[in-house]
Amino acid sequence: MSDEVYRRQVARLFEKSGFYREKLSRAGFVSPADVGGLADIARLPFTEKDELRQSQAAHPPLGAHAAVDIAEVARIYSTSGTSGTPLYIPLTKADVEEWREIGRKTYGRNGIKAGERVVTTFGAGPFVAGASLAAFEAIGCTHIPTGVGNTDKVLAALEQLKPQALACTPSYALYLSEKISSKTSIERIIVGGEPGGGEESFRRKLERAWQAKVYEIMGIGDVAASLWGECPAQAGMHFSADGVIHVELIVPETGQPVAMKDGAKGELVYTHLRREAAPMLRFRSRDHVQVWVSECSCKRKTLRVKCIGRTDDMLIVRGVNVFPAAVRDVVSRFQPRVTGAILIRPKSRGVKQEPPLPVCIEGEDDPALAEKIGAELRNALTFTPEVRLVPPQSLPRSDYKSKLVDFSEAK
Numbered sequence: 001m002s003d004e005v006y007r008r009q010v011a012r013l014f015e016k017s018g019f020y021r022e023k024l025s026r027a028g029f030v031s032p033a034d035v036g037g038l039a040d041i042a043r044l045p046f047t048e049k050d051e052l053r054q055s056q057a058a059h060p061p062l063g064a065h066a067a068v069d070i071a072e073v074a075r076i077y078s079t080s081g082t083s084g085t086p087l088y089i090p091l092t093k094a095d096v097e098e099w100r101e102i103g104r105k106t107y108g109r110n111g112i113k114a115g116e117r118v119v120t121t122f123g124a125g126p127f128v129a130g131a132s133l134a135a136f137e138a139i140g141c142t143h144i145p146t147g148v149g150n151t152d153k154v155l156a157a158l159e160q161l162k163p164q165a166l167a168c169t170p171s172y173a174l175y176l177s178e179k180i181s182s183k184t185s186i187e188r189i190i191v192g193g194e195p196g197g198g199e200e201s202f203r204r205k206l207e208r209a210w211q212a213k214v215y216e217i218m219g220i221g222d223v224a225a226s227l228w229g230e231c232p233a234q235a236g237m238h239f240s241a242d243g244v245i246h247v248e249l250i251v252p253e254t255g256q257p258v259a260m261k262d263g264a265k266g267e268l269v270y271t272h273l274r275r276e277a278a279p280m281l282r283f284r285s286r287d288h289v290q291v292w293v294s295e296c297s298c299k300r301k302t303l304r305v306k307c308i309g310r311t312d313d314m315l316i317v318r319g320v321n322v323f324p325a326a327v328r329d330v331v332s333r334f335q336p337r338v339t340g341a342i343l344i345r346p347k348s349r350g351v352k353q354e355p356p357l358p359v360c361i362e363g364e365d366d367p368a369l370a371e372k373i374g375a376e377l378r379n380a381l382t383f384t385p386e387v388r389l390v391p392p393q394s395l396p397r398s399d400y401k402s403k404l405v406d407f408s409e410a411k
């Protein structure tokens with residue numbers, strides 16, 4: 001069934017999107033018949049974020065990949081562009097409804113039920129996380145949006161409204177845990193928007209601080225918000241868009257496909273099977289994950305993933321891939337002697353680094369501790385760090401995304 005939907009989508013791309021028509025033709029696929037079905041998808045070129053930026057710059061305001069007229073667009077989100085111009089993510093009415101349905105499934109997997117009260121700390125816009133907000137009403141729960149960074153409002157809601165669930169970034173959940181003095185009414189904390197929620201030690205720390213269970217979710221702006229969600233088994237995040245979005249796994253360095261089997265690792269690549277505005281064809285997510293295809297103990301059979309890190313955050317230290325989130329995970333094993341906050345400060349620009357790689361770690365000022373952490377990082381992640389212990393609370397924190405790599409000392 002997905003195959004039929006995909007073929008229709010490809011025909012639509014040829015008809016409506018100059019971007020894909022040209023891209024596919026350049027690669028030797030001049031008609032939908034050349035492209036074929038889902039079984040042949042790995043022959044097609046990838047779509048990269050930079051191409052979307054170029055497409056938008058050359059064909060403003062939405063880009064030649066948009067595949068609809070702006071008059072047909074119901075909503076336009078935007079991502080923060082590094083160059084100052086935002087990259088727009090248009091959605092038609094049908095696209096908005098599809099995202100809400102994906103979000104409803106994801107939060108349902110987290111165990112949220114009708115009648116529960118949920119505090120959310122995502123903004124309604126401009127970022128796509130806001131699109132998931134309608135999913136809470138779709139489930140039938142009482143939604144308490146507090147917006148981004150309104151800590152006083154969150155604390156008041158915890159006190160007055162006694163919510164069962166809290167949805168926020170992992171770093172904000174940690175920040176909030178330092179503000180609460182006793183057990184709250186929160187039973188589940190839904191974390192997403194940045195890596196961290198899947199890291200065992202970080203998760204246990206949050207669970208201890210809140211005396212609540214942590215559920216991770218993951219979305220990707222250009223594809224769908226809240227696309228993956230964890231169930232109570234905490235055995236990876238379940239996929240929530242079967243039949244709507246096609247997923248592949250690839251080797252990031254070569255682009256070669258990786259077979260989907262339990263434990264396989266690679267970068268996620270997404271294809272919209274029926275998105276109307278801004279459809280993605282083999283879009284490289286830069287999310288490096290481990291996958292499982294076997295049935296979960298919750299009886300669901302969907303694909304599950306755990307995020308290892310961002311391939312664009314990744315550093316290569318003498319041939320070894322180092323994910324900052326994985327570094328933080330290993331360092332967190334030393335709690336409470338460390339706070340869990342880290343910042344990698346590469347000595348040179350770019351992905352490739354020479355050892356030792358400087359890692360600032362908040363913790364007790366003790367050379368023996370630095371030694372032990374260094375040895376653990378070498379053992380677990382096979383690169384040589386230069387451990388610099390810094391005082392607790394001295395590294396920058398944010399309520400949206402904690403930065404784990406800082407190139408300001410790089411030459």
Ligand SMILES: [Zn+2]
Nearest residue numbers: 231233296298
């Ligand atoms: Zn499950």
